[in-house]
Every structure is written in structure tokens, then in C-alpha cells.
Amino acid sequence: MKKYIGILGAGVISRTYLADIKTFYNDLEVIACADVDIERAKRLASEFEIKKAYTTEELLQDKEVEIVINLTPPQFHVALDKKIIESGKHLFSEKPFAPDLQAAREVLKLAEAKGVKVGCAPDTFLSSGLQSLRYYLDMNLIGKPFFVTANMTTFGVETWHPNPFPFYLKNSGPLSDMGPYYLSAIVSILGPIESIAAFDATANSTRHVYVGEAAGEDFKTETPTHYTSILRLRSGVAVNFNVSFDIYKSNLPMFEIYGDQGTLTYPDPNFGGGTPKIYRKEQYTDAVYQTSDEVIARKEKFYELPELFPRVKDYSRGIGVLDLANAIETHSDNRANGSLIMHITEAIEGMIESAKSGAFYKMTTTCERPEPLIPGGNINTI
Ligand SMILES: NC(=O)c1ccc[n+]([C@@H]2O[C@H](COP(=O)([O-])OP(=O)(O)OC[C@H]3O[C@@H](n4cnc5c(N)ncnc54)[C@H](O)[C@@H]3O)[C@@H](O)[C@H]2O)c1
Structure with a gap:
């Protein structure tokens, strides 16, 4: 059954949500949008033929x-999420959900009291690529995993985002902006985190704005712009996770899982369309005794594995909203739900804490791996 959606915040990412919901998700219909700047809401409404352009208050009163x-930008999430919930509406929030575990807990408690459901980005772990990666890992194709490396290396958002300032406020930076993609990929595929050791660095404390109305301006970052961490998962797997707004170019793999029988590699957990590749132990050991060109060539390469789920597109948004809509309809739990949200929020807080204190951070929350998608389904019945 169709669910009616209102969008709050008519900025850069609203266009991706709208284009993708209109194109791919028949069960969702955006009927209203709002912004603190009503002219922005009106512009968005006319671009995407949305019936109603509102102030926030009007949106929340629409039955x-x-x-x-x-x-909206991260620093407004908690206050606005509470208002949305108070109005009796279900909530899907962009990441980061909250600056710390306590704030996340408050929002989720309120939702429980009001009897509404909550979902949160990133929903990229529901993409064809990451679901296929999980499927192959669960099918034991690389045996027992023991180590993961995840590396988000960019030079920040100021070369493409017209409003880069919120990304460099206290408790923002690459960890809260990009960490959720990598951490939710890790947790949804390999299970919850047990403890964290992290270190921070800041290579570029003065940032230069390259695009938008503020182009040419310099400003100071209030947050570290690089984090390096080791996570120990409850399963025993060790993870090296690096996230940076200070790296121009790197050869580090974006996401690789190492098992006792081989390696799975994945292009980018921030994107939905990423085809997993595999390297098996036999490719390596065969070459000890056999020296044919074919065996030697096999020793050098990763092999592409097919994606097993409908591939929406490389960079897409909205599947988590569909998952939330399905959960509302069937009175069940959505996949990007409260326990995952709290765990990811705490992991980010834990990395910041550990980098500040120099001590290990022990996680207090845990979560189940979200239910996997069923291979062979279609986009609207995930
Ligand atoms: N830009 C991206 O590529 C991208 C990708 C994934 C996720 N996100 C996340 O999406 C969110 C929005 O990012 P964006 O890049 O679209 O930001 P943006 O700055 O382009 O747009 C934010 C919009 O929210 C409005 N707004 C600000 N305060 C408000 C308030 N109090 N009430 C109502 N409206 C308010 C602004 O006027 C603006 O139109 C952030 O949480 C970000 O982390 C962005």
C-alpha cells in the first residue's frame, strides 16, 4: 500500500531522494516538502512536481x-526529529542520527512512546552490491573472516558542496559524515563491535571553499579531519578503519574482507552499485607447483562475482524509506532500526572518545545483523 511522504530540507541530497523515489519506488509518493527557507521548498516542489511546499510547521500539521x-544539516537532526515524532509521523532521518548515544536514545524513546517507527541513513547496506557481498561471505566463499580494512580517503566536501561549513563543526568531520556508511557496512555484514582504539589527526586545519556563494573564503575546522582506528568485533574479527578529509589520492582498498580461504573486495560502501570480487586461496597455492601462463595469470587477479539483487543505480537513496514503509505496513521491524542506529552512533562517539583519551573504548550497545534481502526479489518487495 502506498505511503505518503514529506521531505524536510530542500538541499543537495533531496534531489537524489526525489529522483530515485519517483523512478524506482512505486509504493512511496512524495506529496509535500518543506524548508526553513520557503523559497527553497517552492523551488524543489516545482522541479519535482510536488503538490505542497510548506514551512516545517505546516508540513508537520498535514494529516x-x-x-x-x-x-536538514546534521546539527538540526535531533531537534527536528523530535518535532516530527511529536507530530505523530514516522521518521526517516539522514545521517548522522545524533551527535551522541544519549541524544539518539532520547529520540528513540520518544518514538516508542508515540508509537511511531524510526529509520536512518545510510541505507546503502541494503544495496545490491553490499547485500551480494554479505551473501557470498555467509556462503563461506572466503571461509572464516578474521580481518577487514575499510578506507574512506577524500579531501573533504568543500570542492563540491555549496555549504561545507556544517561538515567542519565540532563533532562533525569525516567520521560523522562518512563513518556511518562504512560502520553500517561492517556491522550489517560482520556483526556488532566490541571495542575500539582510535587516533585522530588534522592535516589541513584551514579549509578553503571552492564552490557556491562562499567560494574563496577560508575557515578553520573545529573537528579533527582524519581518524585511524582498530575495531574488535564481537565475532573476533579485527577491523582497520580509516576515514579522512585530508587525503588527495590513495591506493588503499575501500573495503576488503580477509578470510582463511580467500579475500572479498568491494569498491565503495558509500555507493549502492558495487560489484564484489573474490580471490581464492587456490589461485595462490596452485602456482607453487604449476607454472602455466594460465595459473600464473590467475594468481594475479580478483574475479568479479555477480550481483544477486535488483541494482537500483550506482549512487541512490530511498531504499531505507521503502524498508521503513514496508515495516509500518506489516507491523514489523525495519532494517536500519533503533538498535543499529544506537550502535553506529555509539561507535562514532567511541572513536572520538578513544582518540581523545588514548584508551580503548568498550561498546555498551549491541545489535543483531539486519535481516538480509532475499536473492531474486524485486525492488518494491525487499
Ligand atoms: N549532499 C550529499 O551528497 C549528502 C549525501 C548523503 C547524505 N547527506 C546528508 O543529508 C543531510 C542534508 O545534506 P545536504 O547536503 O542536502 O544539505 P544542504 O545544506 O544542501 O541542504 C539542507 C537544507 O535544509 C534546510 N534547513 C536548514 N535548517 C533547517 C531547519 N532548521 N528546518 C528546516 N530546514 C532547514 C536548508 O535551508 C537547506 O535547504 C545531511 O545530514 C547530510 O549529512 C548529504
């Missing part, structure tokens, strides 16, 4: 709207 997607 037809069932789910609100909060696409």
Missing part, C-alpha cells in the same frame, strides 16, 4: 503525510 524524511 496526509505519514513519513517525514529529515534532510
Whole structure:
């Protein structure tokens, strides 16, 4: 059954949500949008033929709207999420959900009290690529995993985002902006985190704005712009996770899982369309005794594995909203739900804490791996 959606925050990412919901998700219909700047809401409404352009208060009073997607900058998430929940609407929030575990808990408690459901980005772990990666790992194709490396290396957002300032406020930076993609990929595929050791660095404390109205301006970052960490998962797997707004170019793999029988490699957990590749132990050991060109060539390469789920597109948004809509309809749990949200929020807080204190951070929350998608399904019945 169709669910009616309101979008709050008519900025950069709202366009991706709208284009993708319109194109791919028949069960979702965006009927209203709002912004603190009503002219922005009106522009978005006319671009995407949305019936109603509102102030925030008007959006929350509209009885037809069932789910609100909060696409405002991070520092407004908690206050606006609470308002959305108070109005009795289900909530899908962009990441980061909250600056710390306590704030996340408050929002989720309120939702429980009001009887509404909450979902949160990133929903990229529901993409064809990452679901296929999980499927192959669970099918034991690389045996027992023991180590993961995850590396998000960029030079920040100021070369492409017209409003880069919120990304460099206290408790923001690459960890809260990009960490959720990598951490939710790790946790949804390999299970919850047990403890964290992290270190921070800042290579570029003065940032230069390259695009938008503020182009040419310099400003100081209030947050570290690089984190290096080791995570120990409850399963025993060790993870090296690096996230940076200070690296121009790197050869580090974006996401690799190492098992006792081989390696799985994945292009980028920030994107939905990423085809997993595999390297098996036999490719290596065969070459000890056999020296044919074919065996030697096999020793050098990763092999592409087919994607097993509908591939929406490389960079897409909205599947988590569909998952939330399905959960509302069937009175079940959505996959990017409260326990995953709290665990990812705490992991980010734990990395910041550990980098500050120099001590290991012991996680207090845990979560189940979200239910996998069923291979062979279609986009609207995930
Ligand atoms: N830009 C991206 O590529 C991208 C990708 C994934 C996730 N996100 C996340 O999406 C969210 C929004 O990012 P964006 O890049 O679209 O930001 P943006 O700055 O382009 O747009 C934010 C919009 O929210 C409005 N707004 C600000 N405060 C408000 C308030 N109090 N009430 C109502 N509206 C308010 C602004 O006027 C603006 O139109 C962030 O949480 C970000 O982390 C962004």
C-alpha cells in the first residue's frame, strides 16, 4: 500500500531522494516538502512536481503525510526529529542520527512512546552490491573472516558542496559524515563491535571553499579531519578503519574482507552499485607447483562475482524509506532500526572518545545483523 511522504530540507541530497523515489519506488509518493527557507521548498516542489511546499510547521500539521524524511544539516537532526515524532509521523532521518548515544536514545524513546517507527541513513547496506557481498561471505566463499580494512580517503566536501561549513563543526568531520556508511557496512555484514582504539589527526586545519556563494573564503575546522582506528568485533574479527578529509589520492582498498580461504573486495560502501570480487586461496597455492601462463595469470587477479539483487543505480537513496514503509505496513521491524542506529552512533562517539583519551573504548550497545534481502526479489518487495 502506498505511503505518503514529506521531505524536510530542500538541499543537495533531496534531489537524489526525489529522483530515485519517483523512478524506482512505486509504493512511496512524495506529496509535500518543506524548508526553513520557503523559497527553497517552492523551488524543489516545482522541479519535482510536488503538490505542497510548506514551512516545517505546516508540513508537520498535514494529516496526509505519514513519513517525514529529515534532510536538514546534521546539527538540526535531533531537534527536528523530535518535532516530527511529536507530530505523530514516522521518521526517516539522514545521517548522522545524533551527535551522541544519549541524544539518539532520547529520540528513540520518544518514538516508542508515540508509537511511531524510526529509520536512518545510510541505507546503502541494503544495496545490491553490499547485500551480494554479505551473501557470498555467509556462503563461506572466503571461509572464516578474521580481518577487514575499510578506507574512506577524500579531501573533504568543500570542492563540491555549496555549504561545507556544517561538515567542519565540532563533532562533525569525516567520521560523522562518512563513518556511518562504512560502520553500517561492517556491522550489517560482520556483526556488532566490541571495542575500539582510535587516533585522530588534522592535516589541513584551514579549509578553503571552492564552490557556491562562499567560494574563496577560508575557515578553520573545529573537528579533527582524519581518524585511524582498530575495531574488535564481537565475532573476533579485527577491523582497520580509516576515514579522512585530508587525503588527495590513495591506493588503499575501500573495503576488503580477509578470510582463511580467500579475500572479498568491494569498491565503495558509500555507493549502492558495487560489484564484489573474490580471490581464492587456490589461485595462490596452485602456482607453487604449476607454472602455466594460465595459473600464473590467475594468481594475479580478483574475479568479479555477480550481483544477486535488483541494482537500483550506482549512487541512490530511498531504499531505507521503502524498508521503513514496508515495516509500518506489516507491523514489523525495519532494517536500519533503533538498535543499529544506537550502535553506529555509539561507535562514532567511541572513536572520538578513544582518540581523545588514548584508551580503548568498550561498546555498551549491541545489535543483531539486519535481516538480509532475499536473492531474486524485486525492488518494491525487499
Ligand atoms: N549532499 C550529499 O551528497 C549528502 C549525501 C548523503 C547524505 N547527506 C546528508 O543529508 C543531510 C542534508 O545534506 P545536504 O547536503 O542536502 O544539505 P544542504 O545544506 O544542501 O541542504 C539542507 C537544507 O535544509 C534546510 N534547513 C536548514 N535548517 C533547517 C531547519 N532548521 N528546518 C528546516 N530546514 C532547514 C536548508 O535551508 C537547506 O535547504 C545531511 O545530514 C547530510 O549529512 C548529504
